[in-house]
Amino acid sequence: MLSNGLGWPHLLIIAAVFMLFFGAKRLPEAAQSLGKSLRILKKEITKPNGEDQSD
Secondary structure, eight states: OOTTSOOHHHHHHHHHHHHHHHHHHHHHHHHHHHHHHHHHHHHHHHSOTTTTOOO
16 A cells, blocks of 8 residues: 555556546557656756856
């Protein structure tokens, strides 16, 4: 069981709901978009504070 109370059966149900909403064709595209977004977010978080400011 995960720390927030969700077990494997719950995760399987959530995955099935995503399959119903998005369909099998759009899931890889959605996962790819999510991965890109997370990489951008990680890059922005780890960027030094004054790097993007121009004086």
